[in-house]
Amino acid sequence: MPNKIHxxxxxxxxxxxxxxxxYTLSPDVKEKLNDFYKREDWxxxxxxxxxxxxxxxxxxxxxVPICQDxxxxxxxxxxxxxxxxxxxxxxxxxxEGVRQGYAQGFLRKSVVEDPINRINTGDNTPAVIxxxxxxxxxxxxxxxxxxxxxENMSKVKMLKPADGKEGVVDFILETITTAGGNPCPPIVVxxxxxxxxxxxxxxxxxxxxxxxxxxxxxxxxxxLEEELLTxxxxxxxxxxxxxxxxxxxxxxxxxxxxxxxxxPVAVNINCHVTRHLSKIID
Amino acid sequence: xxxKLRTPLTEQDTDxxxxxELVEITGTIYTARDAAHKRLIETMxxxxxxxxxxxxxxxYYVGPTPAKGEQVIGSAGPxxxxxxxxYTPALLEKGLKGMIGKGLRSQEVKESxxxxxxxxxxxxxxxxxxxxxxxxxxxxxxYEDLGTEGIRKLDVENFPVxxxxxxxxxxxxxxGKQKYLENKNxxxxxxx
Numbered sequence: 001m002p003n004k005i006h007x008x009x010x011x012x013x014x015x016x017x018x019x020x021x022x023y024t025l026s027p028d029v030k031e032k033l034n035d036f037y038k039r040e041d042w043x044x045x046x047x048x049x050x051x052x053x054x055x056x057x058x059x060x061x062x063x064v065p066i067c068q069d070x071x072x073x074x075x076x077x078x079x080x081x082x083x084x085x086x087x088x089x090x091x092x093x094x095x096e097g098v099r100q101g102y103a104q105g106f107l108r109k110s111v112v113e114d115p116i117n118r119i120n121t122g123d124n125t126p127a128v129i130x131x132x133x134x135x136x137x138x139x140x141x142x143x144x145x146x147x148x149x150x151e152n153m154s155k156v157k158m159l160k161p162a163d164g165k166e167g168v169v170d171f172i173l174e175t176i177t178t179a180g181g182n183p184c185p186p187i188v189v190x191x192x193x194x195x196x197x198x199x200x201x202x203x204x205x206x207x208x209x210x211x212x213x214x215x216x217x218x219x220x221x222x223x224l225e226e227e228l229l230t231x232x233x234x235x236x237x238x239x240x241x242x243x244x245x246x247x248x249x250x251x252x253x254x255x256x257x258x259x260x261x262x263x264p265v266a267v268n269i270n271c272h273v274t275r276h277l278s279k280i281i282d
Numbered sequence: 283x284x285x286k287l288r289t290p291l292t293e294q295d296t297d298x299x300x301x302x303e304l305v306e307i308t309g310t311i312y313t314a315r316d317a318a319h320k321r322l323i324e325t326m327x328x329x330x331x332x333x334x335x336x337x338x339x340x341x342y343y344v345g346p347t348p349a350k351g352e353q354v355i356g357s358a359g360p361x362x363x364x365x366x367x368x369y370t371p372a373l374l375e376k377g378l379k380g381m382i383g384k385g386l387r388s389q390e391v392k393e394s395x396x397x398x399x400x401x402x403x404x405x406x407x408x409x410x411x412x413x414x415x416x417x418x419x420x421x422x423x424x425y426e427d428l429g430t431e432g433i434r435k436l437d438v439e440n441f442p443v444x445x446x447x448x449x450x451x452x453x454x455x456x457x458g459k460q461k462y463l464e465n466k467n468x469x470x471x472x473x474x
Contacts, residue, residue: 108356238462
């Protein structure tokens with residue numbers, strides 16, 4: 001017998017989560033900010049990190065958005081194959097959660113219905129939803145509202161197999177250097193390597209919302225994450241791009257098998273207001 | 283220590299500000315972002331009057347969240363300035379003296395800043411809750427139909443910014459990074 005889950009549970013979870021993650025920085029991000037604040041020895045950089053930390057404290061205390069760009073909502077759904085969703089359309093249920101949360105939470109509505117003709121939908125819908133079928137009888141929902149100061153600086157490139165690790169590292173560093181102060185450093189860098197073009201892009205987004213405490217399980221990629229973090233922080237871009245040793249709080253890499261002829265790489269940049277919140281529904 | 287500045291800005295104000303300095307602004311500033319800039323330029327091209335006087339004034343690139351309860355304005359941090367680059371030189375030519383945003387500006391904007399003795403400030407991107415506490419009054423004065431992108435007149439007190447590009451064209455996005463890297467290399471040399 002499948003586990004029947006009413007879609008209203010998803011609406012309720014999304015409604016609540018979009019508000020909560022816009023008001024309160026997740027503990028992993030907060031902890032990294034505090035760590036880097038202690039380590040940063042460049043005076044202006046330290047002053048700016050202090051403002052960033054104070055800002056997140058005020059937002060949490062007053063229950064107001066940390067950043068005015070409350071984002072376009074990205075939702076990752078992991079649906080257990082033993083689950084039967086009942087009571088309505090899944091996509092509509094999620095969008096209803098976004099609609100309610102953005103209205104009740106005094107969050108900015110930043111979505112336009114047509115990318116060229118640009119009419120605001122007025123309720124921040126639709127969300128971008130990525131659904132994956134997994135084992136089990138539960139649904140895991142992750143919401144990650146994405147601001148576009150940083151999203152606009154993200155890139156995908158189809159490298160050649162011969163470019164190898166060096167090509168991957170060069171492309172990532174070049175992307176971060178070009179972005180400079182625009183994506184509101186200190187940033188969180190999500191990297192997706194392999195698959196196809198769109199697979200790499202989705203992996204990079206998944207990587208960007210992974211907990212900052214969690215390194216890749218694969219030793220090679222764990223070391224790559226650490227090497228990239230050091231190299232990015234050695235660029236000297238610093239908080240807001242005005243110089244310093246804190247350019248990125250973490251680099252998270254996800255990888256996937258790919259074709260003999262290709263090496264897709266995607267870099268998804270998040271700002272210091274990296275919002276991500278997950279909940280399991282059963 | 284921050285330099286205190288009062289709007290409207292004068293030539294003496296912009297003359298003395300140097301890239302990298304911390305400044306606190308008090309007085310009136312006007313908000314405008316992408317869609318509002320497009321309309322301002324269309325209005326100018328038609329030869330019609332703008333909704334506010336540009337002379338000596340500052341435009342803040344922001345699209346705030348809706349105000350909650352007793353709030354004057356919702357969270358109100360800076361948006362990426364580069365998207366306004368296309369429109370900025372025309373506004374500087376007409377008397378605009380300052381912009382507040384975040385991130386890099388084009389070469390054309392830099393040249394126009396120098397030519398018109400203006401200044402580009404950066405506020406801390408993302409620090410929207412902190413910044414909104416320095417806004418004491420907010421009123422939509424034009425383009426209300428644009429929602430968050432409408433033009434607001436803001437009264438601010440000790441609004442915290444950094445001089446990103448000064449009136450001589452010094453760009454702290456370049457200088458700050460260089461200074462940091464030189465200092466770091468020097469301290470490494472001292473260790474060796």
